[in-house]
Amino acid sequence: MILIILVACLSWTGYILACTGRNYRRVWRARPEVPILLSVVSLGEPLWHCLQYLRPATYNDRFSIFFQLHRFQKHSWNFSDKYALHARYGKSFYLVTPTQCEFITADGTVAGEILSRSQSFAKPVGLLRKLDVFGKSLASVEGMDWKRHRRLTVGAFNDQTDRTAWDKALNRAAGVLSTWLEAEAVTSTSSDMAHISMDVLFQACLALNDGSILNRRTLEELVEFRRQCPTVNRTDLISLMLKAECQMDALPEKARDKFYLTPEEVRGNLFLFLFAGHETTANTLVAVIYLLAIFPSWQEWALQEIDHLLRDTRVDELPNYELFRSTKRLRAVMLETLRLYGPVLNILRETKDQGQTVSISNERSLIPKKTKVRINSVALHTDPETWGPDSLEWRPSRWISNNPPEPTSHDRPIPVDESYRTRMERRLFAWSDGARACPGKKFSQVEIVAVLIQLFRNHRVSIIPRPGQTLEQARMEAYERVQNSVLSLTLHIADPEAVRVRWDIRR
Ligand code: HEM
Structure with missing residues (x-):
């Protein structure tokens, strides 16, 4: 029994690391000018969802900062974090997890450009499907339908x-x-x-x-x-x-x-x-x-x-x-x-099947295709x-x-x-x-x-x-x-x- 649990844990760890590595390579190929942060925490995954309630009693801040674990345990991590992560890594950076690559920005100029290009940076309407209990609405459609x-x-x-x-x-x-x-x-x-x-x-x-x-x-x-x-x-x-x-x-x-x-x-x-x-x-x-x-x-x-x-x-x-x-x-x-x-707390966008460039510190920088974009309003504010x-x-x-x-x-x-x-x-966003x-x-x-x-x-x-x-x-x-x-x-x-x-x- 212990052997089965051990093999399962090792396989899961290997799988998580392989997925994180694959996503990391996707961002790295775009040669971003901004830092890439790695985290094995995938918000939205049921397991991590459960773990957010299990904050260990012997919680050690230095240890968890090293793994960037506690920071991303909750969707609202940026509300407690405020500007801290950006003060350390810059106004924009990537956060790579096993399930996604996310471009996070607290740069007002970059945020303004992303929000003004609604065709290139689409709203991830999938997240709002929960609201479609009565039928589709302005918030859950894109493109011509949205217009x-x-x-x-x-x-x-x-x-x-x-x-x-x-x-x-x-x-x-x-x-x-x-x-x-x-x-x-x-x-x-x-x-x-x-x-x-x-x-x-x-x-x-x-x-x-x-x-x-x-x-x-x-x-x-x-x-x-x-x-x-x-x-x-x-x-x-x-x-x-x-x-x-x-x-x-x-x-x-x-x-x-x-x-x-x-x-x-x-x-x-x-x-x-x-x-x-x-x-x-x-x-x-x-x-x-x-x-x-x-x-x-x-x-x-x-x-x-x-x-x-x-x-x-x-x-x-x-x-x-x-x-x-x-x-x-x-x-x-x-x-x-x-x-x-x-x-x-956040304004969310994403790139679809095509990468998009944005101006970061006067340089055009490519945000790869299928990347989540988070305008971190809390940090901006x-x-x-x-x-x-x-x-x-x-x-x-x-x-x-x-x-x-x-x-x-x-x-x-x-x-x-x-x-x-x-x-x-x-x-103010x-x-x-x-x-x-x-x-x-x-x-x-x-x-x-x-x-x-x-x-x-x-x-x-x-x-x-x-x-x-x-x-x-x-x-x-x-x-x-x-x-x-x-x-x-x-x-x-x-x-x-x-x-x-x-x-x-x-x-
Ligand atoms: C203090 C009050 C409010 C705040 C802070 C607020 C904030 C926001 C934010 C941040 C968005 C997301 C926009 C985006 O994704 O770019 C949004 C969308 C939206 N809000 Fe508000 N809102 C407020 C009040 C209202 C009120 C009173 C209404 C209705 C009368 C409303 C209706 C909507 C709708 C329909 C959308 C979706 C727009 C779209 O997807 O095109 N909001 N709101």
């Missing part, structure tokens, strides 16, 4: 939709706040933000008021209901898609490929937009609220702007949508949170060369020029020459870039800012210590929780209910 889906869906996310999102978000945030004010300790921030985000999406995608309807009706029933009662002038997502579905018969044969969505694709896209917009926005809002509670001086800094913007708005009046464009500090708080705790020596610190003022690095007291007026660093946004960038970018920004304005216009939030804990300890514990966020489909704070907050009236 067709994009053309027939993203028109729903226009200025009118953003205004609707603004009003709905203000309205829902006011409702949630009123329940929070009755509670001594609020632990439902995460689920409440998820409800707000779902309701806002329901309004935009289905022109329906209430996201909880999904608990009572299936997605198929909702689509069927709207198919039976078409709305002529509406531009919400489902109306646009059903119009494309209805018009099919009237279209000439040639145009059918371009302007038609099948009933499965209508359902698939509806599911995708609800799914893609829901967690991402809600997780960001939870992180923002917790960080503002953890760092009261940054909260005061943001409140200063809200008070300034709403100085002419009556207490019972809803803040105007036009205010969105005037926000600087609130947007800074949102972008700084996305920089460090954005829900999407924590590179000290781009963001400064305090790149790991949550410091919203880095987005504002003419602003002191430390928050100023609430009584001091906002400097008149304070301006938002628009160009810095180009270094939270919503990706290029043709396949997130179509919900502006929509999510509007929603996040609206929720924050409504929550903080008359109130402030603070962390509640547990019995026997000082406020400082409670804040540090909550901060650790944010810093140790975990990845399931998107990055989120683990057990967010463990953070207890209180909302108080401030004026």
Whole structure:
């Protein structure tokens, strides 16, 4: 028996090494200018998937760094690693494992080029097939099909939709706040933000008021209901898609490929937009609220702007949508949170049957065919060369020029020459870039800012210590929780209910 186990282990080791060697040769033949890292850990393989839970008690850092094992044990390895691996091996390198060759980059110029060439660097849509439970969608198709889906869906996310999102978000945030004010300790921030985000999406995608309807009706029933009662002038997502579905018969044969969505694709896209917009926005809002509670001086800094913007708005009046464009500090708080705790850790692409060259340090460098490409957003967002020596610190003022690095007291007026660093946004890949960038970018920004304005216009939030804990300890514990966020489909704070907050009236 022992002999059989021994032979099996040796064969498996030999097989793993042979596969790694084969993949190494594939990259090496392209004579890359960048380092090649070897790892026998193949993420996605069931065995390694199990091993990620078996971190040995006698875990020895030097030993495991040597084998680069612990680094790649989880798909979210780059969230804990930040810029460290790139600081050691360079902005771009290859990671070769038994199952794949991966080109990993934290170089903004290289990332920009890859994302702008969507034909050459395709999205690995196979990974998104899980989302195809209802039918294919924008996120799971490529080439002409992708163009067709994009053309027939993203028109729903226009200025009118953003205004609707603004009003709905203000309205829902006011409702949630009123329940929070009755509670001594609020632990439902995460689920409440998820409800707000779902309701806002329901309004935009289905022109329906209430996201909880999904608990009572299936997605198929909702689509069927709207198919039976078409709305002529509406531009919400489902109306646009059903119009494309209805018009099919009237279209000439040639145009059918371009302007038609099948009933499965209508359902698939509806599911995708609800799914893609829901967690991402809600997780960001939870992180923002917790960080503002953890760092009261940054909260005061943001409140200063809200008070300034709403100085002419009556207490019972809803803040105007036009205010969105005037926000600087609130947007800074949102972008700084996305920089460090954005829900999407990597932007993935791949080369197909042809190698592709990219410009690395002004030299054209070949990325071999069938190579995975990972734009390491976490590393890009924590590179000290781009963001400064305090790149790991949550410091919203880095987005504002003419602003002191430390928050100023609430009584001091906002400097008149304070301006938002628009160009810095180009270094942020939270919503990706290029043709396949997130179509919900502006929509999510509007929603996040609206929720924050409504929550903080008359109130402030603070962390509640547990019995026997000082406020400082409670804040540090909550901060650790944010810093140790975990990845399931998107990055989120683990057990967010463990953070207890209180909302108080401030004026
Ligand atoms: C803070 C909020 C959000 C973040 C950080 C975010 C981020 C992203 C990222 C990084 C991608 C991948 C792009 C790529 O592969 O290049 C993406 C794709 C996508 N997002 Fe978002 N997103 C957010 C909110 C939303 C919202 C509100 C919606 C819907 C209204 C949405 C719908 C989509 C869709 C449909 C795609 C697929 C696009 C395609 O493949 O062409 N997202 N998002």
